[in-house]
Amino acid sequence: MLAAVLLAACAAHTSPGWADVVVNDVSQLNPIHVRQVLAPTTIEEVVAAVKSTSGPISIGGGRFSMGGQTATDGALQLDMRRMDRVVGFSREDRQITVQPGMTWREVQEYIDPYDLSVEIMQSYSNFTVGGALSVNVHGRYIGQGPIVKSVKSIRLVLANGEVVAASPTANADLFYGAIGGYGGLGVIVEATLHLTDNVRVERRSVVMPLSAYRHYFENEVRNDRDVIFHNADLYPDRFETVRATSYVRTDKPVTVQARLPPLDQGYAADRFAFKVVSEWPGGKWIRQHMIEPWYFRGPCIEWRNYEASYDVRELEPASREKSTYVLQEYFVPVDRLEKFVPRMAEILRGHHVNAINVSIRHAFPDPGTLLAWARTEVFAYVLYYKQGTSPGDREAVRGWTRELIDAALANGGTYYLPYQVLATGAQFRAAYPRAAEFFELKDRVDPTDKFRNRLWDAYYPAPSRIPGR
Ligand SMILES: Cc1cc2nc3c(=O)[nH]c(=O)nc-3n(C[C@H](O)[C@H](O)[C@H](O)COP(=O)(O)OP(=O)(O)OC[C@H]3O[C@@H](n4cnc5c(N)ncnc54)[C@H](O)[C@@H]3O)c2cc1C
Helix, strand or coil, X not given: CHHHHHHHHHHHHHCCCCCCEEECCCCCCXXXXXXXXXXXXXXXXXXXXXHCCCCCEEEECCCCCCCCCCCCCCCEEEEHXXXXXXXXXXXXXXXXXXXXXXXXXXXXXXXXHHCEEECCCCCECCCEHHXXXXXXXXXXXXXXCCHHHHEEEEEEECCCCCEEEECCCCCHHHHHHHCCCCCCCCEEEEEEEEEEECCEEEEEEEEEEHHHHHHHHHHHHCCCCCEEEEEEEECCCCCCXXXXXXXXXXXXXXXXXXXXXXXXXXXXXXXXXXXXXXXXXXXXXXXXXXXXXXXCCCCCEEEHHHHCCECHHHHCCCCCCCEEEEEEEEEEEHHHHHHHHHHHHHHHHHCCCEEEEEEEEEECCCCCCCCCCXXXXXXXXXXXXXXXXXXXXXXXXXHHHHHHHHHHHHCCCEECCCCCCCCCHHHHHHHCCCHHHHHHHHHHHCCCCCECCHHHHHHCCCHHHCCCC
């Protein structure tokens, strides 16, 4: 499937002039006809492309967002994956400057020999740095939150071709707009990130009723500086039991010798397990009572970089034609856990959603991005589920997704933007109250609405698209 996207992109690179190319994302739910795909390798090539195009321009990283965030009809799509070099590195200062098309895995391969580790990233390492910054992602880290906290500075190509540096102290409006800005303000062409030590971590995993989890988290996890990763998996369909798993700093010798997962690893067993859980009668019971007790048996001591380098290949089904695996995510203040989860469970059960997992993560508040999803200390609820691809199936998903968004909003929370674009305009504005400021900034730095994609087509009231404005 990814190969098909790559092939489409390569075809475009070799076609003379404008072509009609269909691009898609990992979910395969969003085929979009673009005019051309261009894969720049330097900042100068990005500047030239932006200057010579009146728009629309869309920006693609790894294409793991699931709602057309990397394309719009008739766009020039900038495929950033060939801007994949390290531009600067200091072991002493524990920082690295990279081009945005580098994947986390590539960053890890570069810094691992120096015993350094990425401070904040997603659970999987296939994503690009540019895609991660533009979504303002988070991981399973304790004591952290959105990735913006680990970014020292970025360089951005604006709609007029100007290259600007932005940080919390220089062009701060662009820094806090572009991080989490889904490619709406310009092209991130460089990023300088803080790094941390690559320590050894020991896994601890305990199963408990949901009612015990917040107390456990607040007393055993939240303030323990030795806990590096933590998440709690809520078991469907009752969502009343969690498996809380932490990876805690240790001096003990590793039981997993490899410093990073081998790239040639097959994932047949993992894929089969996902099939069992999502398709077999009793699959969810089998997961909770058989697969996971077996998986979590015995000691596991590994390097931080190893645990931070999952490969999305473990999730890829044989086909996404009739059904596809997708994600959604809701962020709700920590003290609303006991209110939000039962309501979420009621909605998912009521609509017979084939939920495979809900992973609970933690984040401290965002330091100031305009489209912040963590405006207070929150738990993130990452829903992984399977859905059909027919128009009827997609309409049903729209319905229950809006109910879940309302449930998050009613509890002072929000929802995540890299997934299917299903929220109403009113839900988007309620979930992202500073969107108006983001749009004012976009009006200023991108007055002709060059940078577009399906997300901003849905919610950005572009002056050029409003008659008389
Ligand atoms: C299996 C799976 C697991 C996931 N786990 C997590 C998780 O643990 N935590 C989390 O927070 N998210 C998670 N996500 C969501 C994921 O982080 C986002 O989809 C992220 O955008 C993926 O990066 P990408 O490189 O594929 O970006 P893309 O999907 O290619 O792009 C995302 C957005 O960034 C913009 N963009 C990309 N590059 C640039 C650039 N150089 N300049 C300006 N804009 C740019 C694009 O235009 C688009 O709007 C997960 C997704 C999947 C599929």
